[in-house]
């Protein structure tokens with residue numbers, strides 16, 4: 001039976017991650033609000049039949065909970081979840097973890113985080129079924145010039161992370177922190 005993956009916030013910088021998972025043989029559910037943006041992930045994939053669209057606002061906690069329960073009912077337990085969730089939805093991750101852990105089958109969560117969290121301890125999760133790992137998106141620096149990462153660099157870093165078992169992966173760099181680009185809210 002094919003393995004199941006869920007990519008949350010899939011239609012931006014995680015587009016290529018979703019398509020890569022489909023190439024690895026996963027059935028991939030891609031979550032975002034805009035169904036047109038989601039359908040572009042499928043349209044550009046060489047395995048469109050393996051990409052399933054889930055239009056859902058993760059800020060809507062009740063309907064998010066319901067759609068996670070329906071997802072498990074429809075596709076079975078998830079094996080891998082890649083999640084990029086804005087800070088505007090502080091409850092989304094715990095709701096997702098709670099619902100996806102109901103089948104009591106071990107699954108892996110790759111939590112993609114902005115650079116600002118690198119000094120903090122990782123999110124504490126209550127689920128024993130969920131193997132939590134995080135990817136921190138840093139910046140890149142050459143001489144005096146620094147910049148945030150591009151979508152391609154981010155996708156490549158997340159794909160590398162999916163192929164390791166490390167608890168924390170930094171894409172680009174976070175040190176020296178004072179060299180980060182001027183706009184620091186991501």
Ligand SMILES: NC(=O)c1ccc[n+]([C@@H]2O[C@H](COP(=O)([O-])OP(=O)(O)OC[C@H]3O[C@@H](n4cnc5c(N)ncnc54)[C@H](OP(=O)(O)O)[C@@H]3O)[C@@H](O)[C@H]2O)c1
Nearest residue numbers: 009010011012013032033034057058137138148149151186
């Ligand atoms: N450290 C770094 O260098 C760094 C870190 C972060 C971002 N960036 C850059 O900044 C750019 C913009 O960042 P971004 O955060 O807009 O990321 P993005 O990955 O381009 O887009 C956000 C994704 O999340 C979805 N989304 C947003 N709000 C949602 C909600 N309430 N419910 C469900 N899905 C939701 C969006 O789809 P819908 O809008 O359809 O919902 C989209 O799929 C990125 O493309 C990247 O290049 C760089």
